[in-house]
Amino acid sequence: MTETTATHCPYCALQCAMALTQTEAATPGRGARVALAGRAFPTNRGGLCKKGWTAAELINSPDRILEPMLRQPDGSFAPAAWDMALNLIAERLAGGRAEHGADSVGVFGGGGLTNEKAYQLGKFARLALGTSRIDYNGRFCMSSAAAAGNRAFGLDRGLPFPVEDLDAAATILILGSNPAQTMPPFIGHLDGARAAGGLIVVDPRRTATARLTENGAGSHVQPTPGSDLVLLLGLINIVIAEKLVDQDYIDSRTIGFDELRRSVGQWWPERVQAQTGVPTQQLRDLARRLASGRGTYILTGRGVEQHADGTDTATAAINLSLILGLVGTDHSGYGTLTGQGNGQGGREHGQKCDQLPGYRKITDPAARAHVAGVWEVHPDSIPGAGLPAVELLASMGESGGIRTLLVHGANVVVSAPNADRVRAGLAALDFLVVCDFFFSETAALADVVLPVTQWAEEDGTMTSLEGRVIRRRTAVAAPAGVRSELWIFQELARRLDAPSRYSTDPAEVFDELARASAGGPADYSGLSYGLLDEGQAAYWPYPAGSTGTPRLFRDRFQHADGRARMFPVRARVADAPAQQRGILTLITGRLLEHYQSGAQTRRVPELALARPEARLQLHPATAAQLGVADGGWVDVTNSRGVVRCRAEVTLSIRHDTVFLPFHFPGEQSANRLTDDVTDPVSGMPEFKRTTVRVRALAGEERGADA
Ligand SMILES: Nc1nc2c(c(=O)[nH]1)N[C@H]1C(S)=C(S)[C@@H](COP(=O)(O)OP(=O)(O)OC[C@H]3O[C@@H](n4cnc5c(=O)[nH]c(N)nc54)[C@H](O)[C@@H]3O)O[C@H]1N2
Numbered sequence: 239m240t241e242t243t244a245t246h247c248p249y250c251a252l253q254c255a256m257a258l259t260q261t262e263a264a265t266p267g268r269g270a271r272v273a274l275a276g277r278a279f280p281t282n283r284g285g286l287c288k289k290g291w292t293a294a295e296l297i298n299s300p301d302r303i304l305e306p307m308l309r310q311p312d313g314s315f316a317p318a319a320w321d322m323a324l325n326l327i328a329e330r331l332a333g334g335r336a337e338h339g340a341d342s343v344g345v346f347g348g349g350g351l352t353n354e355k356a357y358q359l360g361k362f363a364r365l366a367l368g369t370s371r372i373d374y375n376g377r378f379c380m381s382s383a384a385a386a387g388n389r390a391f392g393l394d395r396g397l398p399f400p401v402e403d404l405d406a407a408a409t410i411l412i413l414g415s416n417p418a419q420t421m422p423p424f425i426g427h428l429d430g431a432r433a434a435g436g437l438i439v440v441d442p443r444r445t446a447t448a449r450l451t452e453n454g455a456g457s458h459v460q461p462t463p464g465s466d467l468v469l470l471l472g473l474i475n476i477v478i479a480e481k482l483v484d485q486d487y488i489d490s491r492t493i494g495f496d497e498l499r500r501s502v503g504q505w506w507p508e509r510v511q512a513q514t515g516v517p518t519q520q521l522r523d524l525a526r527r528l529a530s531g532r533g534t535y536i537l538t539g540r541g542v543e544q545h546a547d548g549t550d551t552a553t554a555a556i557n558l559s560l561i562l563g564l565v566g567t568d569h570s571g572y573g574t575l576t577g578q579g580n581g582q583g584g585r586e587h588g589q590k591c592d593q594l595p596g597y598r599k600i601t602d603p604a605a606r607a608h609v610a611g612v613w614e615v616h617p618d619s620i621p622g623a624g625l626p627a628v629e630l631l632a633s634m635g636e637s638g639g640i641r642t643l644l645v646h647g648a649n650v651v652v653s654a655p656n657a658d659r660v661r662a663g664l665a666a667l668d669f670l671v672v673c674d675f676f677f678s679e680t681a682a683l684a685d686v687v688l689p690v691t692q693w694a695e696e697d698g699t700m701t702s703l704e705g706r707v708i709r710r711r712t713a714v715a716a717p718a719g720v721r722s723e724l725w726i727f728q729e730l731a732r733r734l735d736a737p738s739r740y741s742t743d744p745a746e747v748f749d750e751l752a753r754a755s756a757g758g759p760a761d762y763s764g765l766s767y768g769l770l771d772e773g774q775a776a777y778w779p780y781p782a783g784s785t786g787t788p789r790l791f792r793d794r795f796q797h798a799d800g801r802a803r804m805f806p807v808r809a810r811v812a813d814a815p816a817q818q819r820g821i822l823t824l825i826t827g828r829l830l831e832h833y834q835s836g837a838q839t840r841r842v843p844e845l846a847l848a849r850p851e852a853r854l855q856l857h858p859a860t861a862a863q864l865g866v867a868d869g870g871w872v873d874v875t876n877s878r879g880v881v882r883c884r885a886e887v888t889l890s891i892r893h894d895t896v897f898l899p900f901h902f903p904g905e906q907s908a909n910r911l912t913d914d915v916t917d918p919v920s921g922m923p924e925f926k927r928t929t930v931r932v933r934a935l936a937g938e939e940r941g942a943d944a
């Protein structure tokens with residue numbers, strides 16, 4: 239009898255439910271084959287996107303790494319026994335620490351790791367390596383929205399309500415997110431708002447999501463890239479001026495309204511139109527629609543968050559939600575759409591540089607004492623706060639910076655901003671270790687690559703975009719030669735003589751995590767595998783003795799006085815939109831077929847065939863001016879680098895803007911152009927706006943495969 243295992247998708251935060259059935263066991267040279275189907279679950283209702291239904295290809299891929307790989311003096315890789323590879327790593331880690339101090343060792347984690355791996359990675363870094371230098375790719379993803387949520391509500395859970403609550407909404411404002419391509423099954427939850435004519439999408443591009451507003455389903459607002467903060471200040475101004483605020487809610491549940499009102503006084507509609515390009519009538523209609531009181535949600539995505547003012551923009555979206563009285567009420571709310579599979583849990587259990595498990599602050603003496611108790615170490619042995627991701631990477635090769643780096647679940651040479659600088663930094667390291675199941679572009683630069691188990695080969699938990707803790711389950715045995723990261727941490731900790739325990743059993747690690755989180759903001763202490771396996775829909779906080787919290791902020795916010803904070807934020811007044819001839823604004827983002835740096839999806843034949851390369855989207859008028867033909871080759875340049883790719887001429891983008899996906903490496907890598915300037919509050923880089931020049935290439939200059 240073949241058994242079917244209930245688990246979830248390896249990719250994004252929607253965590254669509256799947257059923258896996260092994261059709262062929264793993265062999266020493268290849269992962270197992272599985273049959274995969276969608277499974278009923280509230281978020282995906284049995285549906286999967288193209289990435290989800292082709293995910294089985296990842297397990298059986300001929301590209302998998304099946305043995306530890308060691309770089310040879312001639313630069314090539316050769317397989318090595320596990321014992322030898324681990325001995326070498328332990329020796330280099332201990333040597334680096336002895337010679338240059340514990341903070342010369344860096345650790346880079348990922349929002350795709352299970353809660354158990356993320357927790358153990360944070361503990362391993364602090365105790366076994368003694369380093370403060372740990373951060374993760376969620377810094378590129380969720381940090382601005384998280385910072386805004388923390389300062390406004392005193393808590394950061396992306397959606398403080400179950401996704402299904404959106405079904406009953408009459409109005410949904412989506413700012414800078416394209417779920418029709420980034421979470422396709424999610425758009426079913428927009429049907430109610432579309433039927434009520436209330437889906438409003440704010441995006442400089444006419445995306446697949448923006449097109450869902452057609453035929454009376456709502457409206458598309460197409461602002462100048464990076465002008466969302468002004469747009470939101472303008473909407474707040476109109477809501478206040480037209481007395482559309484919910485005064486009872488403001489009085490009873492918030493503080494800071496008077497200052498907020500003063501701070502938006504200058505943003506009258508005409509001025510907002512001048513900065514954003516959004517007509518005043520559209521602004522007024524939008525404000526009135528949001529205040530119509532029929533079930534209204536405001537959702538943000540990376541389009542508004544990945545900016546140097548991303549925290550302030552997310553804060554303005556929250557302020558708008560608060561004056562309208564949406565947050566923590568029936569059938570209305572505010573949320574951010576978390577991105578990576580465990581983007582939510584990955585930011586709760588200690589792989590952030592400033593954080594301990596349970597979303598505790600590493601600088602808080604009580605938090606340190608509690609976690610030290612669980613770890614059975616002295617609080618003083620836990621290092622202090624480290625450096626956020628962009629700074630951590632920038633310190634490679636700098637004096638006092640990191641000299642050794644361990645990477646778990648990120649492909650930074652493709653996905654970090656200012657990628658050429660990151661590549662140079664990685665090259666300057668004394669020693670680089672990458673754990674992955676593929677030779678990602680970052681793994682290809684390593685001294686040692688350790689092959690790890692994949693999603694269908696491991697147990698664990700993931701916390702989805704709605705703050706629901708779900709079970710990832712082992713459906714197939716891993717090929718011989720591959721190991722779990724929990725095992726790797728245990729083996730290295732033993733070789734390093736580290737204090738505390740490093741269990742290889744995910745259920746045991748979860749129980750420890752639950753204890754470490756007890757009493758913290760993200761409290762998992764009432765949860766266990768047993769309870770999750772009974773099918774309990776478990777939303778955190780889930781303290782022992784409770785039944786969890788599907789909906790947050792019903793009675794109070796998490797600040798001591800129970801009230802939400804309205805933080806007045808100010809917009810930098812932008813220079814006149816780039817008038818200089820030939821200068822265009824580049825925005826970057828995602829395509830349906832590829833996931834992140836593409837390390838996984840570029841290895842799935844069906845996806846690679848559908849989208850084999852990056853294309854620069856540009857408007858026909860802009861293309862004509864530059865002499866660029868659809869499908870023709872272009873150079874996209876700025877002071878940081880060059881991208882060479884083909885053009886895709888499309889009416890769906892503004893004249894002054896071009897778009898590149900960031901899923902491709904090498905000469906097509908969008909991050910060769912992005913700036914590593916960061917948001918001062920969150921450390922989030924400005925992926926969504928940079929300036930470039932575009933030049934059509936003549937025949938003889940074309941790319942290699944033209
Ligand atoms: N297919 C696919 N799905 C994914 C992923 C993937 O890589 N591929 N990654 C997952 C992850 S980790 C994440 S974080 C999510 C991200 O999901 P989204 O936030 O939906 O993805 P993006 O494409 O990065 O950005 C969304 C939109 O922001 C718009 N935008 C750019 N600049 C601006 C601006 O200044 N203002 C406004 N209003 N909009 C702007 C872009 O045109 C784009 O359509 O997707 C998840 N799902």
Ligand SMILES: Nc1nc2c(c(=O)[nH]1)N[C@H]1C(S)=C(S)[C@@H](COP(=O)(O)OP(=O)(O)OC[C@H]3O[C@@H](n4cnc5c(=O)[nH]c(N)nc54)[C@H](O)[C@@H]3O)O[C@H]1N2
Binds near residue numbers: 380645646675
């Ligand atoms: N220009 C631009 N750049 C961006 C963005 C953008 O919109 N524009 N978006 C940013 C965002 S939101 C994000 S989230 C980042 C993501 O960017 P990355 O961090 O590069 O994300 P992935 O490509 O998912 O890389 C994950 C790597 O880890 C491996 N992996 C997966 N699961 C595991 C595991 O359990 N253990 C280990 N050891 N390895 C694993 C995969 O094979 C892959 O090589 O990119 C950011 N970069």
Ligand code: SF4
Binds near residue numbers: 290422
């Ligand atoms: S939407 Fe996300 S979770 Fe669902 S199948 Fe697609 S990639 Fe997987």
Ligand SMILES: [Mo]
Binds near residue numbers: 380
């Ligand atoms: Mo992300």
